[in-house]
Each structure stands twice: as C-alpha cells, then as structure tokens.
Amino acid sequence: MKVLVTGSAGFVGQHVVRRLIDAGHDVRGFDIRPTPGTVSFVGDLTDVGDVNRAVRDVDAVAHIGAIGDVYQAAKDPVLAARVNVVGTANVVEAVLAAGARLVYASTWEVYGEPEYEPIDEDHPTRPDHPYNITKLAGESLVLAACRLRGLNGISLRLGTAYGPGLRPNSVFRIFIDRARRSEPITIQGDGSQGRQFTHVRDIADAFEKAIGSDATGQALNVVAPSMVSIKELAERVVERYPTQLVFGPPRPGDVPSALVSSQRAAQVLGWRTSVSFEEGLRELLDE
Amino acid sequence: MKVLVTGSAGFVGQHVVRRLIDAGHDVRGFDIRPTPGTVSFVGDLTDVGDVNRAVRDVDAVAHIGAIGDVYQAAKDPVLAARVNVVGTANVVEAVLAAGARLVYASTWEVYGEPEYEPIDEDHPTRPDHPYNITKLAGESLVLAACRLRGLNGISLRLGTAYGPGLRPNSVFRIFIDRARRSEPITIQGDGSQGRQFTHVRDIADAFEKAIGSDATGQALNVVAPSMVSIKELAERVVERYPTQLVFGPPRPGDVPSALVSSQRAAQVLGWRTSVSFEEGLRELLDE
Numbered sequence: 001m002k003v004l005v006t007g008s009a010g011f012v013g014q015h016v017v018r019r020l021i022d023a024g025h026d027v028r029g030f031d032i033r034p035t036p037g038t039v040s041f042v043g044d045l046t047d048v049g050d051v052n053r054a055v056r057d058v059d060a061v062a063h064i065g066a067i068g069d070v071y072q073a074a075k076d077p078v079l080a081a082r083v084n085v086v087g088t089a090n091v092v093e094a095v096l097a098a099g100a101r102l103v104y105a106s107t108w109e110v111y112g113e114p115e116y117e118p119i120d121e122d123h124p125t126r127p128d129h130p131y132n133i134t135k136l137a138g139e140s141l142v143l144a145a146c147r148l149r150g151l152n153g154i155s156l157r158l159g160t161a162y163g164p165g166l167r168p169n170s171v172f173r174i175f176i177d178r179a180r181r182s183e184p185i186t187i188q189g190d191g192s193q194g195r196q197f198t199h200v201r202d203i204a205d206a207f208e209k210a211i212g213s214d215a216t217g218q219a220l221n222v223v224a225p226s227m228v229s230i231k232e233l234a235e236r237v238v239e240r241y242p243t244q245l246v247f248g249p250p251r252p253g254d255v256p257s258a259l260v261s262s263q264r265a266a267q268v269l270g271w272r273t274s275v276s277f278e279e280g281l282r283e284l285l286d287e
Numbered sequence: 288m289k290v291l292v293t294g295s296a297g298f299v300g301q302h303v304v305r306r307l308i309d310a311g312h313d314v315r316g317f318d319i320r321p322t323p324g325t326v327s328f329v330g331d332l333t334d335v336g337d338v339n340r341a342v343r344d345v346d347a348v349a350h351i352g353a354i355g356d357v358y359q360a361a362k363d364p365v366l367a368a369r370v371n372v373v374g375t376a377n378v379v380e381a382v383l384a385a386g387a388r389l390v391y392a393s394t395w396e397v398y399g400e401p402e403y404e405p406i407d408e409d410h411p412t413r414p415d416h417p418y419n420i421t422k423l424a425g426e427s428l429v430l431a432a433c434r435l436r437g438l439n440g441i442s443l444r445l446g447t448a449y450g451p452g453l454r455p456n457s458v459f460r461i462f463i464d465r466a467r468r469s470e471p472i473t474i475q476g477d478g479s480q481g482r483q484f485t486h487v488r489d490i491a492d493a494f495e496k497a498i499g500s501d502a503t504g505q506a507l508n509v510v511a512p513s514m515v516s517i518k519e520l521a522e523r524v525v526e527r528y529p530t531q532l533v534f535g536p537p538r539p540g541d542v543p544s545a546l547v548s549s550q551r552a553a554q555v556l557g558w559r560t561s562v563s564f565e566e567g568l569r570e571l572l573d574e
Contacts, residue, residue, distance in 0.1 A: 124411030
C-alpha cells in the first residue's frame, strides 16, 4: 500500500515509517523538516495545498504530525490549535478527496480525571490542557467525518511513548542524562503519579495493524498494561547510574494517574505489547 | 465598563451589544463586517493582530464571533476549526495580555446523547459535529487558561437562540416564511425532537450578568426551561398561517433531544428567562 506518514521526522513518526517499510509498504513522509530514510514532502499541515499534494495519490495516511510537546502547546496554544485542529481538518478533507484510509494519533490524555478504572474508550473525555484539548478536537473531527461523510478512519489513543530517539525534554532523557553526569534528579510532586509507558515500537506496530484493518469510526486505546510511577522510574535510573533523588513542587496541569485498558485494541486490531518496561528501559540505559 | 463584543454584527451579537449599551457599558464591536449601532472594528478572529488591536484596552470581552451556522461548519470544517478554535485561542491570549475578563459563547450541543436528564454542567461532553466539536474545543481552551494561567473567564452554554433578526436558515424563519406564502412546511424526521428554544434577549441578559459577575473557570448552561418539539413549533405556525405539513427524511447529524438544566446559572449569575416561548413566537409571527 502507498502510505503517507505525517510527522514523519518526529520521534513516533520515524518509528512508524520504519515499521511500515519493514512491512512492505510504499511509504512517504510529510513533515516541516526532511525525514531521514524515506521519500518525503517538506510541508506544513496548516497549508491546505501542501497537505493535498502529499495525500493526493496514497491509499492510507498515518496522521501523527502535531504539536506533540505538551510544554510547547502550553506556551503557544494558538500554534497547537492551528496544527492539531486545523491541520487535522485539512488532512481529513484531503483523505476524503483521495478516498484513502486515515489512522489518527490521539492520546490517553484525553480522559482527564478517571471516573472509573480501568478506563475504556467509552469513558468521558475531559481534556484540561492545550495539548490534549487540541488532540481531542482533531480526533472528534476525524470520527465525525466517519459518521457524517463516510470517511474510512480510526483513532489510536496512545500511551506515553518512550524508546530510542525520545525527545530531549522527556522525563526518561532528563533523568538518564542527569544521572549519567552524576547530577541530582528532581521529581516534581511526590513521584507517585503513574504512567503506562508504551514502547514506541509497540506503538508503531499498532499503526501498522490499524492501517491494514478495516475497522472505522472508533477510537482505540493503545497503552501498555503495566503502570510505573515516576518515582519508580527515577529509582531504576539511579540503580544504574547512582546519583541523588530530590523532590520538587508539583507541576501545574500535570496529568493524574489513571489505569487505561487496551482490551478493545486487542480485540479489534489484535494489538498486544511485545516490549516490556524492563526491556525498554534497559535499552535506553545502555544507549 | 469598556466591553468588546466579537461577532457583533451577527444575530446574538447584535442583541448583546444592545443590551450592554442599555446597561450603561462602553461597547465596541468586532466582526468581519461593520456592526450597526456601535463603534466597531472590522477584523478577522484568525488574525492575531486584528484581535490584539481590538482587545488591547478593554475591561471585558463577550466572545460570540464564530462559525455559528451548523450547516456552514459541516460544509467547511477547516474554516470552523480556524475561526472557532484558533480564533478563540487568539482571543484568550489577547484577553490575558489585557488583564480583561472573558465571557465565551458555548452551546448546549456540546453534550451529545444524554446519559442522564436534566443535563447539568458536569454531564460528559460528546460533541459529534464540526460545529459543536470546535465550539467545545474553544470552551476547553478558555477554561484551561483559567486553571493554568489565571484567566478571569466563564463559558455560557447557550440554548438554541431565536428572536428578531434570526438567520434565514433557522427553522423558525423557514417555517414562518413558507407558511406565509402558503407553501407546505417540511418536518425532517418525525418532528418529535425537542428544543429548549431560548430567546435572544434572555441570552443577551445572561451575557450582561456574566460580564458583571466574578465567577471564573466554569461553564454554565443558559437554556430556557420549556421543551418544544419541532412538530409543535410547526403546528403553531400553521395555526396562524394555515398551510400543509409534510414529513421528510431525518437530517443526518441532527442533534437529539435532551433536557438541559440551567439551575447553576440561576445560582451563580441570578439568570432567569423572562420571555416565554408563546411570547417569543408571537413576536416573530407578528413581524
């Protein structure tokens, strides 16, 4: 299949590109900077002409391009709205015109405070931050186009991704880099907030399965089962690279813990994680 | 107070302008076309410079400007995303910079299928259409700015507005105009879907009260208590201007009935409706 990956030069995008090439697809990238390792368009999601040119003749689009950095979205909500909402609306129109399939990268952070756990896809959404607000709006536009206009599309609500090529401001990078230099590691809050860190190769696998599936008009959680607290992560890093653990004030707007179930993705896509947290963390510590 | 009203040339905006002038405020309009009856800026919500110039020296903003026509939003979701989400993000930044208060025009349509009735403000939101999706995203950005950045703001989830100056494609205008010409009236679906039609002067009153209040960081339903079905509305129009009633196929994406409670707006703002449906409809029939 001819597949376009938006955000192809980013952390998740690069892994998805690689996975799709390995699976035998004809893959093109789309990003504001060139994509290593594949044919790519350099363009802007908010430019309808750029998007149309890139989508025109493909069979499927993995739409990952976004302001995916929560801190950048918080600092510039206007930019987050332009890229994550208008950009997605542009992609939806182009995919409809091309008669292609759309797989949208959403996030587990759309849920907000849990009303029950584990959280399934029917749980209410109460996003509370420019990042998850604009990502949910993009998802809602995709699903509305499925219902109202026959779009062939699906949304993956991804767990917090980690793995090789991680952003420099991710908690993994910060902890590991500081510990390697024997600088103290600061935990914001009491470190009890848990995350179901999901390995980026498992996420790439979900995209490959979702592109090949014909399930449409729904959102699926794509989140690894085991919950790891920030404190536990820090302790494991310190086990390998001994340094001091410091506790600082909690960060405003930090997303609370919530146990998310990916049972539906297992049923619909046959998706299961294959990289354990121990294995994924060891890989980063060994880098 | 110096108050800017965005969307001031539109149906709801014009009534809000009038109400605020009557209440003694110094009112300016902001719209893509000139506003009758007040000093106004002609500008575009998606243009950050336009928005900043208009908001710079005001004490409060009633942000009503939007793609408010659900059919237009359905036809052009990209435009709805630009105006309703990016435009609102622009307004939030400008209001924060000015240290002003923000009253945002949201909609009862954010709720979707009711999980319980009457629907209060804690009810989950499941918007399903480019109009209510983008309006909710705007509201969420406003409320996130209250929580994360100290914005002084509130959101009013308005009932379906009716009254003098209604859009030509509103169900009131269509039914009344056709009946006056003795043309048949077509009800889409069985006409049982109910609406809590809310008179535009009551809505304008809610804006005036919300601007004067110091309640912040919350959404309030501003919806008239009585529920009228589309069939009942058609029958009342036909009573006055006898013509034939015809039933057509339901419209895809039509919002289902749901009883919404405005008890919280009564408590927080002291808002109550003063125009009954009988009175409001008679005024339109007499026009």
